[in-house]
Amino acid sequence: MSKQLGFLHNSEKCVGCRGCEMACKNEYQTDATPQWRKVFQLNEDAFSLPTRMFFSMACNHCAHPECLRVCPVEAYTKRDDGIVIHDPNRCIGCRLCTMACPYDRPQFNPAKKKVEKCNLCYQRIDKGEKPACVAACIPGALELVEINDSLDQKTGVLKTLPGLPSPKITTPSIRFIGPKQGKQIRRD
Amino acid sequence: MGDWEWPLILFTVLGQIAVGIILMLWWLDRSRDHLNTKLFKQGVNVSGILLALALLASLFHLGHPEAAYRALAHLGSSWLSREILLFLLTFLAWIYLFWQSRQQAISRILESGATPITTSEIAAGVQQTDNRSLGLGITSVLGLLGIASSAMIYVLPRVPAWNNVGPVLFFLLTTGLLGALCTLVLGTKLLQPVQKNLLLKWSLGCTILSLLLYVVYGSLLSGSAEGSLTLSFLLNSPLFWARALLGWLAPLLLLVSLLRNSQVEKPNLILIVTLLVCLGEVLGRALFYLSAVGIHINALF
Numbered sequence: 410m411s412k413q414l415g416f417l418h419n420s421e422k423c424v425g426c427r428g429c430e431m432a433c434k435n436e437y438q439t440d441a442t443p444q445w446r447k448v449f450q451l452n453e454d455a456f457s458l459p460t461r462m463f464f465s466m467a468c469n470h471c472a473h474p475e476c477l478r479v480c481p482v483e484a485y486t487k488r489d490d491g492i493v494i495h496d497p498n499r500c501i502g503c504r505l506c507t508m509a510c511p512y513d514r515p516q517f518n519p520a521k522k523k524v525e526k527c528n529l530c531y532q533r534i535d536k537g538e539k540p541a542c543v544a545a546c547i548p549g550a551l552e553l554v555e556i557n558d559s560l561d562q563k564t565g566v567l568k569t570l571p572g573l574p575s576p577k578i579t580t581p582s583i584r585f586i587g588p589k590q591g592k593q594i595r596r597d
Numbered sequence: 598m599g600d601w602e603w604p605l606i607l608f609t610v611l612g613q614i615a616v617g618i619i620l621m622l623w624w625l626d627r628s629r630d631h632l633n634t635k636l637f638k639q640g641v642n643v644s645g646i647l648l649a650l651a652l653l654a655s656l657f658h659l660g661h662p663e664a665a666y667r668a669l670a671h672l673g674s675s676w677l678s679r680e681i682l683l684f685l686l687t688f689l690a691w692i693y694l695f696w697q698s699r700q701q702a703i704s705r706i707l708e709s710g711a712t713p714i715t716t717s718e719i720a721a722g723v724q725q726t727d728n729r730s731l732g733l734g735i736t737s738v739l740g741l742l743g744i745a746s747s748a749m750i751y752v753l754p755r756v757p758a759w760n761n762v763g764p765v766l767f768f769l770l771t772t773g774l775l776g777a778l779c780t781l782v783l784g785t786k787l788l789q790p791v792q793k794n795l796l797l798k799w800s801l802g803c804t805i806l807s808l809l810l811y812v813v814y815g816s817l818l819s820g821s822a823e824g825s826l827t828l829s830f831l832l833n834s835p836l837f838w839a840r841a842l843l844g845w846l847a848p849l850l851l852l853v854s855l856l857r858n859s860q861v862e863k864p865n866l867i868l869i870v871t872l873l874v875c876l877g878e879v880l881g882r883a884l885f886y887l888s889a890v891g892i893h894i895n896a897l898f
């Protein structure tokens with residue numbers, strides 16, 4: 410693998426509008442229940458000052474993907490650019506990957522009786538376009554980035570947020586710019 | 598929390614009984630002519646039926662059972678692929694055993710002591726017994742490896758309650774316990790008293806070990822937040838207490854009483870113990886799936 414693509418999410422900019430979720434559903438016309446990308450609200454008491462902030466998460470195209478390890482049919486492959494692709498044509502719907510992924514990102518589609526997940530819009534990336542979610546994010550909170558040491562050394566870039574599973578399990582390819590404590594964005 | 602995974606409960610428990618019976622037959626066959634030919638035949642038939650039912654049940658877990666053959670594609674890292682391969686190999690070895698069980702006519706002549714027996718008949722009988730033992734050994738080893746692979750599927754870093762040696766030990770103990778009890782039921786009239794006694798002692802040992810293991814396992818669960826949730830689910834579930842009563846306590850008392858009065862034949866009591874343990878193991882396996890809590894995103898929505 411020559412590089413590792415991933416997401417950088419800036420909770421400082423995110424307003425929790427769910428535009429990324431909708432852009433993803435729209436791009437792939439997915440069925441009602443599977444949610445490849447999902448916007449979460451951080452627990453308000455996770456910080457010393459009450460903080461109402463959001464983060465958006467799809468598949469994290471992990472460096473050590475558990476989904477890929479456990480899948481019996483090799484439905485998962487990891488490309489040279491680090492994107493973890495799920496091939497629904499191979500999937501037999503055993504749901505083992507849904508048990509193994511700590512982020513619950515492979516989602517079982519009861520209508521198709523198969524699993525599906527975000528493939529990081531690899532077909533758009535191959536054409537030089539941004540992933541649909543990134544392109545749709547109005548405040549520019551979601552970015553496609555290369556995960557490497559120089560990114561990790563930047564001030565304010567975090568590997569995890571309160572409430573997320575330990576990154577040690579799968580080494581997810583997502584980074585965060587954390588929320589400013591005490592800031593509250595109201596969406597309700 | 599997990600779901601009632603009926604196909605997986607049936608697949609694992611039935612597969613483990615099937616392999617357990619073969620394992621016990623192999624053990625009884627360790628010195629030549631100790632295994633009654635009729636028992637061998639019955640054991641092979643029953644374990645074959647159970648193995649076939651187990652494999653059939655496993656298909657119902659899949660969204661696309663028609664493509665189940667593809668599950669062999671990822672032997673490099675998927676324990677599910679390895680499990681399927683080993684169970685298919687066990688089934689092939691069972692076919693060899695089945696064929697062997699049809700060839701046991703001469704052994705039966707030897708057993709019945711019918712005369713006259715020629716030296717070539719004796720040699721053929723000895724050869725058959727050797728082949729039988731080899732077949733039982735190969736099937737047992739493949740089956741045990743298949744069961745260990747089944748258990749390894751659940752050793753997932755995401756699920757702390759499973760991410761340990763527990764699943765492997767639980768699955769192997771079910772195999773040993775139900776294998777011995779079902780062999781006792783099959784061999785009510787065909788086992789020698791000393792063999793019955795050994796199988797009863799083995800069953801008691803497995804029950805005690807299973808109970809002790811669970812106590813240790815339960816006390817280790819509180820080491821993680823998800824494990825603690827599993828523990829409190831178990832302790833608050835009436836199913837768990839039913840499992841403890843029917844699958845551990847009652848069989849424990851009945852087995853001790855059977856061993857104390859081993860001179861008296863009590864086939865009905867053995868049948869009751871076997872049914873209780875079967876029920877206990879099915880409930881235990883259901884709880885194994887129901888109580889699993891995975892590490893997940895802890896956010897508001």
Ligand code: SF4
Pocket residue numbers: 467468469470471473474475476477493509510511512513514515526579581
């Ligand atoms: S986030 Fe889950 S589905 Fe995506 S690569 Fe990681 S383990 Fe696999």
Ligand code: SF4
Pocket residue numbers: 479480481482483484485495499500501502503504505506507515523524
């Ligand atoms: S559900 Fe599909 S993709 Fe997931 S492990 Fe099973 S076969 Fe592989």
